[in-house]
Amino acid sequence: RAEVQYYFGAGPAQLPKPVILQLSKDIVNYENQGIGIGEISHRSKTAQSIIDNTRENILKLLTNNGKYELDQLRRDYEVFFLQGGGTTGFSSIPLNLNSLKGKGGYLISGSWSLKSFQEAKRLGSDVVTLYNDKTENNAFKGCYKGDYSKLLEQEDDLKYVYICENETVNGIEYDATIKDLAKACRDKNVELIADLSSDVFSREIDIYDYGVIMAGAQKNIGIAGLTLYIAKKNLLDQIKANGVDSNLPIAFDWNLQNDNNSCYNTIPMVPLHTLNLVFQRLLANGGIKEQETINIEKADKLYSVLDKYSTESTEVEEKQRIVKFTVDKQFRSKMNVVFNLITLELENQFAKEAEANGFLAVKGHRSVGGIRVSLYNAVKLEAVEDLIKFFENFVNKL
Numbered sequence: 001r002a003e004v005q006y007y008f009g010a011g012p013a014q015l016p017k018p019v020i021l022q023l024s025k026d027i028v029n030y031e032n033q034g035i036g037i038g039e040i041s042h043r044s045k046t047a048q049s050i051i052d053n054t055r056e057n058i059l060k061l062l063t064n065n066g067k068y069e070l071d072q073l074r075r076d077y078e079v080f081f082l083q084g085g086g087t088t089g090f091s092s093i094p095l096n097l098n099s100l101k102g103k104g105g106y107l108i109s110g111s112w113s114l115k116s117f118q119e120a121k122r123l124g125s126d127v128v129t130l131y132n133d134k135t136e137n138n139a140f141k142g143c144y145k146g147d148y149s150k151l152l153e154q155e156d157d158l159k160y161v162y163i164c165e166n167e168t169v170n171g172i173e174y175d176a177t178i179k180d181l182a183k184a185c186r187d188k189n190v191e192l193i194a195d196l197s198s199d200v201f202s203r204e205i206d207i208y209d210y211g212v213i214m215a216g217a218q219k220n221i222g223i224a225g226l227t228l229y230i231a232k233k234n235l236l237d238q239i240k241a242n243g244v245d246s247n248l249p250i251a252f253d254w255n256l257q258n259d260n261n262s263c264y265n266t267i268p269m270v271p272l273h274t275l276n277l278v279f280q281r282l283l284a285n286g287g288i289k290e291q292e293t294i295n296i297e298k299a300d301k302l303y304s305v306l307d308k309y310s311t312e313s314t315e316v317e318e319k320q321r322i323v324k325f326t327v328d329k330q331f332r333s334k335m336n337v338v339f340n341l342i343t344l345e346l347e348n349q350f351a352k353e354a355e356a357n358g359f360l361a362v363k364g365h366r367s368v369g370g371i372r373v374s375l376y377n378a379v380k381l382e383a384v385e386d387l388i389k390f391f392e393n394f395v396n397k398l
């Protein structure tokens with residue numbers, strides 16, 4: 001295929017080149033079977049073993065290089081896949097959790113957690129907002145900063161707390177205080193439910209902090225078409241024991257899908273196999289921690305040059321102070337670097353010149369404008385370094 005130099009799109013996003021090359025072969029002819037991976041039955045032995053292997057590889061990644069035993073994770077967590085993306089997760093979460101008594105408490109730190117809350121409400125689930133960062137001009141600045149145990153005291157019958165760990169549109173990501181939230185949830189016996197669509201496997205997490213993780217595949221881990229769920233087994237057991245809401249669409253039924261190896265209906269095998277190729281590669285490269293180290297370096301380098309040219313900077317001449325941030329430094333996303341330039345004209349000029357120089361897809365989300373540079377796992381450090389050089393040249397011409 002034509003060589004795309006550098007792609008910084010927010011999703012669907014670039015995948016590692018070896019993954020795409022392998023996938024393209026497997027779409028034509030999987031393991032010399034004379035048929036492609038998207039053409040075989042999802043119930044065939046071949047497909048079933050790919051699904052099993054993908055599940056195992058996910059659990060291996062979650063052992064955090066030996067902190068947890070694989071057997072322990074197999075016992076305590078279930079991994080399953082549903083057709084769809086993040087938005088189907090917004091519906092499946094409240095509907096499956098309707099089986100439990102109590103309220104869902106949403107922490108709104110950007111447009112995806114807001115959309116998720118609105119969907120839960122629209123479906124008639126018993127949900128409340130515990131925190132909403134949205135300001136008058138529709139901008140978001142960050143996550144909750146106070147004492148999480150106090151925040152959770154606002155409601156005495158919470159069954160779950162919902163967060164979006166990385167707000168793709170707004171460039172907001174939970175920092176280390178997420179551990180405090182997880183602890184506050186544990187202390188109150190409330191499940192933490194998290195949308196990890198845009199940061200899953202970009203950094204190490206402790207799976208025991210979560211009741212359910214949901215992630216659309218098309219950013220860090222694969223291509224669009226399915227949603228990954230990792231759910232605490234005893235939570236699934238409780239839902240099963242209580243019986244599901246009669247409004248739950250059958251294809252969204254977590255237990256039904258999990259009990260059928262994610263094949264109650266037809267699982268899309270091309271996206272599923274892509275996930276597995278990505279996970280195999282991550283494992284071969286040393287696991288999530290290695291990837292996280294690279295991701296931190298990429299983000300640090302980019303933010304530090306943007307700070308140098310920010311309107312707050314004293315390091316450069318006034319005419320070069322062109323970068324504006326809305327997001328609180330503490331919650332800057334390592335996956336989606338979102339900022340404005342001082343005028344719309346300059347933003348358009350930057351996006352246009354970037355594109356012409358092979359730095360593709362740097363425009364902000366249509367709802368917020370500005371610039372957004374997405375640094376998912378497959379974006380290499382050298383791409384960020386070259387973008388930085390380009391940015392400095394751009395500023396030096398002003």
Ligand code: PMP
Binds near residue numbers: 088197
């Ligand atoms: N959650 C997050 C964090 C997202 O970034 C997105 C999509 N960009 C979604 C949910 C919605 O995903 P989908 O388009 O797959 O429904």
